[in-house]
Amino acid sequence: MEMIYHSVKELIGKTPLLELEIKVPHGSRIFAKLEMNNPGGSIKDRLGFYLIEQAFKEHKLHKGMTVIEPTAGNTGIGVALAASYYDLKTILVVPEKFSQEKQTLMKALGAQLVHTPSEDGIVGAIKKVAELAAATPDSYVPMQFKNLDNPDAYYHSIAPEIAREMAANQLQIDGFAAGVGSGGTFVGMARYFKELSPAIQTAIVEPEGSILNGGPQHAHRTEGIGVEFIPPFLDKKNVDHIFTISDQAAFSWVKRSAKEQGLLIGSSSGAALAASLKLAEVLPPHSNIVTVFPDSSERYLSQKIYD
């Protein structure tokens, strides 16, 4: 149907599912959900609206209140988008290192930004949020890193969308790979897919420097994924594989995707692609793998993503 939309909220979701035009091991196929097509430019628009709307439903939030949240940026943009839609104020706490483009967009959407030192990581931002919340009357902290609404947002939106799109094309889902930052995307989607069929193999994608495969924690260039602590809602029973992807591999796929397929993807998407190929190596021949491309390269140009 030729649609006309009447609000930004209506533009969230229903993103395209693209079969990648690359050579995949064992004749398998990779289908990527292009989440940069959301109005705020990332998968986190789904989360921003879900967190705010759930808090309204549970009477934790009402018009005029201030929402305070720690973020690497995309969740902040999603929260700021929802906050402007629902007449809320927002304070977003961002470690300095994260992309300038995302910070500019959060401010453009009306959010106040507070910086924490890069070396204190996301844990430093979480601590700062607690201080600000105690000092700000009428404030609400969604706290994506603990809130079960975070995985639920994806369980109820992107996962069923993919399942419908694959089923409508008579395609069975055999594998699923997604990056873990807060863990919300992977946890919510893995739960949905395992309920759909326990045979679907799930894979966490993390950068080198993240701790899920037991590796030492250190800085990495791949932005938006990687953990400094185990996400509290990470349910091990839905995890079949954890692929740790080097910055070099992630950025190499970022560059190749632009040159060879005309696809402008961020580094966490590059890592998701690299991990989907690793998943194809261990799955039976002719498997269908679904993955998520959370955002585009355009918000990382100042970080010289193509250099």
Ligand code: PMP
């Ligand atoms: N990729 C990007 C670009 C992100 O901003 C995020 C969220 N930080 C993720 C992946 C990971 O999503 P999640 O927090 O749901 O694990």
